[in-house]
Amino acid sequence: MDLETMTVAPPEETEEEKREHIVRILNDFAGQPGSLIQILHIVQQVYGHLPLDMQRMVADRLDLPLSEVVGVSSFYSLFTTQPRGEHTIRVCLGTACYVRGGEKICKRLGEKLGVEVGETTADRKFTFEVMRCMGACGLAPAMMIDETVLRQVNPDRVGGILAKYQ
Numbered sequence: 001m002d003l004e005t006m007t008v009a010p011p012e013e014t015e016e017e018k019r020e021h022i023v024r025i026l027n028d029f030a031g032q033p034g035s036l037i038q039i040l041h042i043v044q045q046v047y048g049h050l051p052l053d054m055q056r057m058v059a060d061r062l063d064l065p066l067s068e069v070v071g072v073s074s075f076y077s078l079f080t081t082q083p084r085g086e087h088t089i090r091v092c093l094g095t096a097c098y099v100r101g102g103e104k105i106c107k108r109l110g111e112k113l114g115v116e117v118g119e120t121t122a123d124r125k126f127t128f129e130v131m132r133c134m135g136a137c138g139l140a141p142a143m144m145i146d147e148t149v150l151r152q153v154n155p156d157r158v159g160g161i162l163a164k165y166q
């Protein structure tokens with residue numbers, strides 16, 4: 001079985017259905033340690049992140065030490081072990097954006113969201129991150145919400161921007 005022939009869990013799956021989904025996948029790959037990354041990718045699609053109990057289940061079914069699974073999930077940046085928000089906000093702190101107020105945007109976002117950089121809001125609506133240059137330096141400061149690039153962001157407008165995603 002390859003990734004393209006596997007169905008991704010619909011978002012409305014219950015916790016029990018998600019678990020059953022992963023068990024089915026693991027049954028197909030039992031004893032195939034070379035499938036680790038592929039399976040972790042599927043677990044993340046189903047859960048939105050890699051819960052530790054799921055990593056433990058993957059390790060058991062692939063006959064791998066948990067430390068190896070945890071090592072892989074923490075090494076690759078495409079994997080996250082923490083629950084993520086519905087929307088990801090990334091403020092650019094590259095040189096141009098930093099000089100033109102990127103830090104002020106971060107400060108205001110932190111106040112509005114009630115979280116620090118790298119954290120997800122309690123309602124799982126937003127994950128707040130920073131990034132280096134996103135290629136919009138001419139119209140700095142810039143930030144992204146999901147795939148949308150917002151240019152010349154005024155910190156005073158941050159509240160209004162967030163409101164569109166509530």
Ligand code: FES
Pocket residue numbers: 092093094095096097098132133134135136137138140141142
């Ligand atoms: S430094 Fe922010 S877009 Fe280039």
